[in-house]
Amino acid sequence: MNIVQIGIGPLGRRVVQYITKREGVTIAGAVDVDPELIGKDLGDVCEIGPLGVPISDNLATAIEGQDVSVAVITSLSSVVAVENQIAAAAEAGLNIVSTCEELSFSLNINPDVSQRIDEVCKANKVACVGTGVNPGFLMDYLPSVLTSICQQVEKVEIYRVQDASPRRIPFQQKIGAGLNDEQFQAKVKTGTLRHVGLPESADMIATSLGWKFDKIEDTLEPVIAEERITTGYIPIEPGIARGVKQVFTGFINGVEKMSLHFLAAVGEPESYDKIIISGNPSFESVIPGGINGDVATSAITVNAIRAITRAQPGLRTMLDLPVPGWFADI
Amino acid sequence: MNIVQIGIGPLGRRVVQYITKREGVTIAGAVDVDPELIGKDLGDVCEIGPLGVPISDNLATAIEGQDVSVAVITSLSSVVAVENQIAAAAEAGLNIVSTCEELSFSLNINPDVSQRIDEVCKANKVACVGTGVNPGFLMDYLPSVLTSICQQVEKVEIYRVQDASPRRIPFQQKIGAGLNDEQFQAKVKTGTLRHVGLPESADMIATSLGWKFDKIEDTLEPVIAEERITTGYIPIEPGIARGVKQVFTGFINGVEKMSLHFLAAVGEPESYDKIIISGNPSFESVIPGGINGDVATSAITVNAIRAITRAQPGLRTMLDLPVPGWFADI
Structure with missing residues (x-):
């Protein structure tokens, strides 16, 4: 099965690697908007040696004369921003797998663009899904x-807790480790600190369960170091952020029915993914x-x-x- | 959505309860072969008060004049034995959910009957699935x-370990608790002791992964009490079976790639379900x-x-x- 890779950033490069x-899947084409990448060999850019696949600036050129079944889109987090790429892939007869976070469950949160994507996929008899871990x-x-x-099911609680100490420096920086309150809040304002997709995750579960929240809370705050932490890329003093905690809570009739806890911090004693179902x-x-x-x-x-x-x-x-x-x- | 319940044994009764x-699902008809049950009210038999649904000895009578979408079949463990019931439901235009253990993944193990079921379902535009925990x-x-x-994925190991002490007496008896070796082996021979479905479970995973085992092992042995156990329905002396252990192992090129461990025993220190994926x-x-x-x-x-x-x-x-x-x- 031939695929075309759209988006050759860090995530796209790993997908290519x-x-x-893998057996049974071949990359037949690659697309990116970065002028620095256009014309280069995809394998060279992905540091796995030449693949004979030049990176193109447009989909039509990338798949020309090839029998391609699926477009893998790893370009953008916003479903509005990625709509055009999806539409182009659908119109080329390609099924679509995308890591666009908002696309993972966009029907209720972004209904207009979701409906347009659904329509262009159905018109071209292809399927599209947003996924990721x-x-x-x-x-x-x-x-x-x-x-x-x-x-x-009475209640669903989900915890994704990560000790960021062994992670890459950019990840530790991304979660605000080492920032004072002012720096942390400034980063919150730019939107770069937020894990994208928590409302979408809650909406997927709620829709699956047939629940409609009448009240939601969506908080983001720093995890503050209580003592000096030296397990990260820089020492973190007490009072300084060692990471971020995001919590989404959904209520029905005043009762808390669902909570999603996303916590990533340097010096967190334990990493785990936990799901608690009460019922x-x-x-x-x-x-x-x-x-x-x-x-x-x-x-x-x-x-x-x-x-x-198969969808x-x-x-x-x-x-x-x-x-x-x-x-x-x- | 209206359903018809086929099989009013202990499992079927719980499904009815x-x-x-539940909202959105209604039982419109009920079928069993037991002459003692025919004509009785389904709700009375299930000890939840009258439902106005008489138990019938045949599907046609049970659903006559009603708009039924799904047949729930909780009658038999053997896919060969349940084929006729499935075919009748499919021909009546009903989708089918069954707890028939062998139906959970029967395509490779019982190919002929599986193909006939697939055909009768497709001919009647209905879907059928075997499920259960x-x-x-x-x-x-x-x-x-x-x-x-x-x-x-290099290897998959699955453990279902149950302390049977708090379970119903019939369950403790079913797993051989309290039997000496002769009694245990006699019960093995009748086939009543075996957990049905372990090869089907292994086959589902292997098929999903694209693995074909060139050697399999499928063992069943008693779990022997090493000391006196008094947590079950009867005291169990040392040397006597306190339960059963079944292991399915699949190999490829001499390498153990998958093992499924099913253990249910009185006095087992811990109950858990564990999945270990190496890769x-x-x-x-x-x-x-x-x-x-x-x-x-x-x-x-x-x-x-x-x-x-929706399938x-x-x-x-x-x-x-x-x-x-x-x-x-x-």
Whole structure:
């Protein structure tokens, strides 16, 4: 199966690296907007040696004369921003897998653009899905899957807690580690600190469960160091941010029905992904140590290539895709 | 949505109890072969008060004049035995959810009957799925789902370990607790001791991963009490079986690639459901305390009612169904 890779940033490069290691999937074309990349060999840019695939500045050139089934789009987080790329891929007859966070569950939050994407996909008999490890799996799809064994669900609580100490410096910087309150708040204002997709994750679960929140809370605050922390890329003094905590809470009739807790901080004692379902039965599901987002987001994107070709046309979500499990061959 | 319940044994009764507590699903008819039950009110038999639904000895009578969408079949474990019931439901235009263990993944193990079921479903534009907590979820569907975040899977190990001490007496008896070796082996020979579905679970995961085992092992042995155990329905002396352990192992090129461990025993120190995936990333997912099978099998059967009406026609598996998550309303 041939795919075209759209977006050759850090995430796209990892997807390319992963695809070239997999049986049954081949990269037939590549697209990016960066003039520095145009014309270069995709494999060289991805540091895996030449692939014979030049990076093009447009989709038509990239797939010309080739039998391509799927476009993998790893370009932008905003569904509004990525709409044109999706429409172009759909009109070229390509199924679409995208890491666009807002696309993971956009129907209610961005209804107009979602409807247009759904229509252009249906008109061209292709399917489109937004996925990734989060949003797309840990805090939405997996909890929805786990409710399958429940006769009753009263409450869903989800925790993604990551010790950022061993992570890349850009990741530690991204979560605000080492910033004082003023610097942290300034970064909040630019929007670069926010994990994108928490409302989408909550909406996916709520829609799956048939819940409509009448009140929501969506908070973002620094995790403040209480003592000196030296496990990160720089020492962090007491009173300084060592990371970020984002919480989304949904209420129905004054009752808290769902909470999603995203915490990433240097010096956090434990990393884990935990889902707590209260109902019948009540149970929790834990991944001790948590899941590395860099590997997992690229992996689920590659795995979804098979699933999207088996999905019904239109804008789909992880909820209605066949299981996008890992495969040795397509 | 109206459903017809086929099979009013202990499992079917629990499904009926659950459905009557759910919004958006109504039981319109009931079928069983037991002459003692025919003509009785379904609700009375299920001990939830009259439902105005008489138990019939045939499907046509049960659904006559009603707009029924789904047949829930909780009658038999063997796909060969249940084929006629499925065919009759399909020919009546009903989608089918069944707890038939072998139906959870029958394509390779029972190819002929599976193909006939697939054909009769497609001919009548209905979908059919076998589900349950195990097989159907814990040891097959959920592990397959978890591989979605992997770039590489080297090995899958699954443990379902249950302390049977707090369980019903029939369950403790079913797993051989209190039997000496001769009694245990006699019970093995009758086939009543075996958990049905372990090869099906392994086959579901292997098919999802694209693996073909060239050697398999499928063992069943007693778990022997090493000291006197008094937590069960009868005291168990040293040397006597306190439960059963079943292990399915799959190999490729001499390498153990998958193992499924099913252990249920009185006096087991801990209950848990654990999935260990070795690959990139390697991780484990644990449900401490494990999942109560009685509740969960009935619950997932009810939840799959919604999913099966959204599935493509034919014999489906949990792998290609939309997420059969819990729902507040259909």
